[in-house]
Amino acid sequence: MTEIHGQSANDEWWIDIKRGIDQCYQLQAMPTAPYMQLYNQVYKHCASARPLQFYPNGNMPQPDAFGGRELYNRLESQFYTHLIELRDSANDIHGDDLIRFYKTSWEKYNFSSKVINGFCHYINQYWVKRAQQDNGTNIYDIFTVNENQSIILTRSSHIFLVVRESKQFYICEAAKFTSADSISEYLKQVAQRLTEEEHRVKSYLHSSTLGSLLFILDDVLIRNKLDLIYAGAEILLRNDKNQDLAVLFTLVSRVPGAIEKLKEIVEKHIYLTGLQAIKSIAETARTDVNVYSTKIIEIYNKYISIVHECFGGERSSFIPALDRACSKFINKNAIVEACGTSTKSAELLARYSDTVLKSKKVINDADMTKQLKEIMVVFNYIDDKDAFQNFYRRLLAERLVYELSASIDYEKMMITELKVKCGFFYTSKLQKMIEDMDIQESLRAQYRQYCVENRLRNTVNFSIVVLTTHAWPFTTVFEFTLPLELTSLWTNFTKFYRERHKNRKLTWFHQYARCELHTNFTKTKHILQVSTYQTAILLLYNDSLELTIAEIQDETKLEDEILLEIICILIQSGNRSHNETSKNSKA
Known part of the structure; x- marks a missing residue:
């Protein structure tokens, strides 16, 4: 800041200009004639050049060689003095009156600055532009000088007063929030206060005030209340208050590092919810294998929706928390532990x-x-x-x-x-x-053509699947003798396949085959869907109505355990069929 100490005897020109500046600040009426006199004073002072110093090679004289520097410095000092007096006059003003004072004073000062800039037009066009071209550091037009001085003072004094009053007000307001049960109302109140402060600054204060005010709000209403806000987050999660969660996330995000604790809360909630949900279906899951996965999908869909809606969208930093929670309760829960x-x-x-x-x-x-x-x-x-x-x-x-x-x-x-x-x-x-x-359909077509060419007459509709060794989970081959009715099919296909693939070996897995048998001994025709092993046993009864287990085993070569299991299944199926027939007859 450049200050002017004392005045010389030749300062009448400055006295006139200073008087005009004071008249502008007091918003006194200024007719055209006085306004033009001020304009002429500025013009005369700038036009009255000091003795010119000429430089070699025809260089122009420096800007300080002209009469604009002294006037510029005096104007700058006068603006600063006026603003100091204006600031001091607000020392005894408080509360809403202080805001109104600032608003009114700024409007007056801004208007006065425009008038002063008008009659200082010549120095702006003559000296300021030349100075900016040569070494324009901190050289501005007169209106900008006015505005810069006001900003400096606002930052140094007015911001302090406004922030101090606002902080005290919000401390009293935050003290009312003592229970997490009222979290929803508190969040709405804080969000409303932030909006109001932004509007208030735009309407009454300089924009530089906003950052300090918002910092106070973040500190008093959010950072100092984080413990209660975190407790409230758990309540909102339990009660599915998604809109309030979104507001909570937005507010907590204003405090650096605060969302890390919120992530932990969300992760723990999802984990515990998943454990409880799985525990509640433990009995049902024993008989319904689908209910387990369906429940997990239901939980995931619920919380991925909450993460997207409330915690920052599809790229939310809360997704890893969701992943960790799901991984924990899916891999270790009541059903997993019960099964051992x-x-x-x-x-x-x-x-x-x-x-x-x-x-x-x-x-x-x-x-x-x-x-x-x-x-x-x-x-x-x-x-x-x-x-x-x-x-x-x-x-x-x-x-x-x-x-x-x-x-x-x-x-x-x-x-x-x-x-x-x-x-x-x-x-x-x-x-x-x-x-x-x-490739199975192509293989079957080739076999049908082979049967036609070789005049093979198959009395049984036959379809086969040839599988690659080691790709399929079929490994155990049990000893088994095919019934005569199927032997020719087995022989014909084996010959067909070996002719086309001489270096391949066929291993037959009869235990996975299925047959369809039609009954001819009942009035009502029945179609039986049975395994190859069951087929072999049932076909034996075409030749004899009574067979011992030893006789069946001799014919089929099935192991004892497998044979007894199949016979038990056939007996149970026969009993069910007999009971159903009896009921229908009575009806």
Whole structure:
């Protein structure tokens, strides 16, 4: 700041200008004639050049060689003096009166500055521009000098007064918030106060005041009340108050580092909610394998929606907290602990996937894609992904061999999802299984043509699936003798296949085959869906109505344990059929 001490005898020109400046600050009427006199005084002073110093090579004289510097310095000092007096006059003003004082004074000062800038037009155009071109550091037009001086004083004194009063007010207001139960109302109040302060600054104060005021609000209303706000967050999560959670997140985010504790609260809540939800379905899950995965998907969908809606959108930093919570309660919960195996979640998810991919309900691609994406969400949290792959591969084999899949395309979609997540090696066997199924129709067509060319007459409709060794989860081969009715089919196909693939070996898994038998000994025709082992036993009764277990075993070569299990199943099925027939007869 440049100050002018004392005045010389030749300062009449400045006295006139100073008087005009005071008249402007007091908003006194200024007719055209006095205004033009002030303009002329400025012009005369700037035009009266000091003795010029000429420089070699025709260089122009420096700006200080002209009469503008002294006037510029005196104007700057006068503006500062007036603002000091204005500031001191507000020492005894408080509360709303202080805000109104600032607003009125600023409006007057801004208007006066424009008038003063008008009659200082010549110095702006003549000296200021030349000084800015040569060394323009801290050289501005007269209106900007006025405004800069007001900003400096506002920052040094007025901001302090406003901030001090505001802080005391908000401390008293925050003291009323003593219980987390009233968190919703408190959050709305704080959000409203922030909005009001921003509006108040725009309407009555300089924009530089806003940062200090908002810092006070953040400190008093948020940072100092974080413990109660955190406790309130738990209440809001329990009561599904999503809108209030969004407000809470916005406010807590204003305090650096404060959301880390909020993440911990959200993670703990999701974890405990997941544990309780799984515990509540423990009994049902014993008989319904789908309810477990369905419940997990339900919990995930609920909280991913809350994270997106309340905690920052799809790229929210709260997503890792959700992931950690889900991973913990999915891999260790009441059902897993009751079963005593860490692979239970992997097994139940594989069985749920099996149900989805078997579904014969009319479903469009979009719905199936959604269901597969949900399965993959749970899969991402499974710790033992190798266990899932083992369970899934066995169930996939059953769906493919017994033609239970809703669509082979959906099977491919699921395998693609697994491949994206775990890589090619993880899904290589699954993909090979699908490839085996893709070539079956061509193989069957070739065999039918082979039968025609060789005049082979098959008395039984016959369909076969040739699978790649090691890709499928079929390993155990049991000793078994085919019934005579099926032997020719086995012989013909074996010969056909060996002629085309001389270096390949066929291993027959009769235990996975299925047959369809038609009854001829009852008035009502029945169709029996039975296994190959059951077929072999039932066909023996075409030749004899009474057979001992030893005789059956001699014919079929089945092991004792397997044979007894099959006979028990046939007896139970026969009893159920007999009971149903009896009921129908009585009716």
